Amino acid sequence: MQLMPETIEFLKVRDPWDPRENIFAGARYYRMLLDRFNGDHYKALLAYHAGPEAVRKGRIPRESHKYATQVLMTWKKYRKGGVL
Numbered sequence: 001m002q003l004m005p006e007t008i009e010f011l012k013v014r015d016p017w018d019p020r021e022n023i024f025a026g027a028r029y030y031r032m033l034l035d036r037f038n039g040d041h042y043k044a045l046l047a048y049h050a051g052p053e054a055v056r057k058g059r060i061p062r063e064s065h066k067y068a069t070q071v072l073m074t075w076k077k078y079r080k081g082g083v084l
Helices: 005-010 017-035 042-048 052-057 062-079
Strands: none
Touching: 005 017, 005 062, 017 042, 042 052
């Protein structure tokens, strides 16, 4: 997963290039965002892409909306058993 340097430091990730550690850290960070935004996946994805403060302040770039929408559409496709 892509993690910003500040997030890597905050999560105390020792080796962000280690796939296992990276995925666990990314999942932990996403869980934190989900908790912060009361289980709202769309807002959590916006925060993952643009940063939590951008979401809190309502200053979300158009690209972040596109990213969150695409991720949710892909997730729904997988949940239905579809193939990408």
